[in-house]
Amino acid sequence: MxxxxxxxxxxxxxxxxxxxxxxxxxxxxxxxxxxxxxxxxxxxxxxxSLEGLGTNLLTISSDANSRTGLVQQSTRATLTRSDLRAIQTFSPQRIQGVAPTAQTSTQARRDGENLSVNVIGSSPDYETVRNSTPEQGSFFTMNDAQGRRKVAVIGFEVASTLFPSEDALGGTFRLNNQTFTVVGVLEDKGSSGFTSPNTQVIVPFETFETTLGREQNGNINSIYVQAANEKDLSDLQLDLTDLLDARHRIASEADRDFSIQNQADVLQxxxxxxxxxxxxxxxxxxxxxxxxxxxxxxxxxxxxxxxxxxxxxxxxxxxxxxxxxxxxxxxxxxxxxxxxxxxxxxxxxxxxxxxxxxxxxxxxxxxxxxxxxxxxxxxxxxxxxxxxxxxxxxxxxxxxxxx
Structure with missing residues (x-):
């Protein structure tokens, strides 16, 4: 001492x-x-943030530029509705959910307020596949999709900008001069890269086709596939690649007009x-x-x-x-x-x-x-x-x- x-x-x-x-x-x-x-x-x-966008996830994207080893944002949609149906019926016991998406950017307007938003057309499965359960209200239903109803689930910033002093739920706003009714409001998810989940507007895929995305001719930008089992994610990726190769008559990887990204690989x-x-x-x-x-x-x-x-x-x-x-x-x-x-x-x-x-x-x-x-x-x-x-x-x- x-x-x-x-x-x-x-x-x-x-x-x-x-x-x-x-x-x-x-x-x-x-x-x-x-x-x-x-x-x-x-x-x-x-x-x-990535897990908050969905788990056990495969992202199938259109128009993959495999020749240069890059996957670029789709300039042409090479995935079709028949591809979607083939994936949905491929292996129901291995696939928990399938959500097609088509996207466009436009202005959302209401009472003099306007905001640049990313409009996503998808199916009701988008809620679970992309972990997008509304904080207020609910997601649109299959009946909404089949009826081509003009309903929307909006992001947090969209709600606070267009409805600054009132409840957005049940309110209406305009997209491309079309009036949509708010059925759900997402929680604040913060910013992520160049686009924020808070400025998203999600509408039924069928409604998107008829009101916002007519130029896409029924084609799809991407398809999100949620595997039932995380351990099956890599095998399911290979099997879906083979399925689409056969459907698109792809002879070699260099000719592939789509890409499949594994969320687990991205996280790793x-x-x-x-x-x-x-x-x-x-x-x-x-x-x-x-x-x-x-x-x-x-x-x-x-x-x-x-x-x-x-x-x-x-x-x-x-x-x-x-x-x-x-x-x-x-x-x-x-x-x-x-x-x-x-x-x-x-x-x-x-x-x-x-x-x-x-x-x-x-x-x-x-x-x-x-x-x-x-x-x-x-x-x-x-x-x-x-x-x-x-x-x-x-x-x-x-x-x-x-x-």
Whole structure:
């Protein structure tokens, strides 16, 4: 216990130098904790957003430009109603839901208010397949679709813009000079890329064909397929690819006029990319710890030189080389540990501060915090050992003569 007290006294004797010495460790640990927390939070946020658009999902898109390895937004719809029926009847026990979509952009208007919206024509299955259960009201029904009724489920921003001071449910608005009745309002889903789910207007596919998408001639932009079993997702993707290849008479992959995207593959790729980036940033931040360790070694060497006479007196009074080495090693370790604890607190503060600015809650990792702390401890021991050994090897007679 006495050796710890002595070490603390030596550290507190030069508070400014001790703080500057520990600063490298503080910056390194804070950077590791903040970057890994923000990186994990971003990964979790994007994953939740994708899963919020539907789970166990396959997305079949029209007009895939396989020759260049790119999938572009459809310029021509190559999926037909007969393709849709073939997919719906392909394997009912393996497919939980099928939702075709056709899309267009237009202006939604009501009482002088207008908003640019993305209109989606789809089936009632869209509600479950794309996780779009209305927060208010309900989704349109099969009777609505078969009757080509002008009903719509609208996004949160559409409701707040067109109906700023009243309940949107049951209200009417206009699309392409056609009057639609609101039957459901979606929850606030935030922004996502160039388009926001909050500015979507979802109408029955049959209604879309007759009022908004006549130029599509019954063709479909994309078809969402929800698998009954997540483990069957990859096999179902291969089977549906074979089905459409046969229907479209595709001889080779280069001629394929559609693409099928597996949501699980997208999530896995995203997780791999973000994890790699987080590790890279954490590694860069870890360099600060090494720099901090070198700073600790330099200051401890200076401290040994300044306290040469003190070391000589202690040895003359019976202090052993092991005792001298232990004292200086504990001083270096205490400096490093203190820097590590302060760094963790600063890093958590930075992570939550930046998370609030970018509206993405961080996910601090206990393992990364523990690893950063252990690394700071290791830095103190590793870089403090040489100065401690040097102090323990000083000749007591020469030390007493040192001025």
């Amino acid at each position: 006495e050796v710890f007290t002595t070490a603390w006294r030596a550290i507190l004797a030069n508070p400014m130098r001790s703080i500057l010495t520990a600063l490298g460790v503080i910056i390194g640990v804070a950077s590791v904790v903040a970057l890994t927390g923000i990186g994990s939070g971003t990964t979790s946020s994007i994953t939740r 790729s995203l997780s791999t990319i973000t994890s790699t980036l987080t590790l890279f940033l954490g590694g860069v931040a870890g360099i600060s710890l090494l720099v901090g360790g070198i700073g600790i070694m330099n200051i401890m060497l200076v401290s040994v030189t300044e306290r040469t006479r003190e070391i000589g007196i202690r040895k003359a009074l019976g202090a052993t080389p092991l005792g001298i080495r232990t004292q200086f090693l504990i001083e270096a370790t205490l400096l490093s540990i203190s820097g590590g604890v302060i760094g963790i607190l600063v890093g958590l503060g930075l992570a939550y501060g930046v998370g609030a600015l970018i509206n993405t809650p961080p996910v601090p990792s206990v393992s990364s915090i523990g690893l950063a702390f252990l690394f700071s401890l290791g830095v103190g021991v590793f870089f403090g050992y040489y100065p401690a050994s040097r102090a323990s090897l000083l000749d007591p007679v020469e030390s007493l003569r040192y001025e």
